[in-house]
Amino acid sequence: MTFMLVLSGAVIAALILSGRAKNMGANDWLAVAVALIGVNLCRGGNWLVGGGVIAAAMAWSGTKIFGIGKAGKRGNSKSGPKSKPRPDDLELEQARSLLGVGKGADKAAINAAWRLHLTTHHPDRGGDENLARQINRARDLLLEEAQTAHH
Structure with missing residues (x-):
């Protein structure tokens, strides 16, 4: 015992x-x-x-x-880990403001705005690395939001 x-x-x-x-x-x-x-x-x-x-x-x-299987993979049990939390409205509004897109922007508009901003603020072109990260994060958030709004 x-x-x-x-x-x-x-x-x-x-x-x-x-x-x-x-x-x-x-x-x-x-x-x-x-x-x-x-x-x-x-x-x-x-x-x-x-x-x-x-x-x-x-x-x-x-x-x-026990950590068996693919690294980082999570199970689907209801009592297990939850899916990634959705960004709040303020975070989405900040992302829209940073990229200069409206609330109903589609994938193409988000990617076009991202490309425009990243080309001018990319660290390889003398831009700020932190701002480039924020631009990438904003694009990811808005694309995720557009994807969920589409379904």
């Missing part, structure tokens, strides 16, 4: 210290508990069942908890 308490504490501490615990939902924590039960079964000598339980827990939520 002491072994399981120490192991559980170590697993939870590792998840918190690695930052993965912030993105975990209830299903992910349940997968951790199931994996720990599998470890306990293995420790008791029941390797076949314990290994199967661990494998099932890893398959269920392995990419988020």
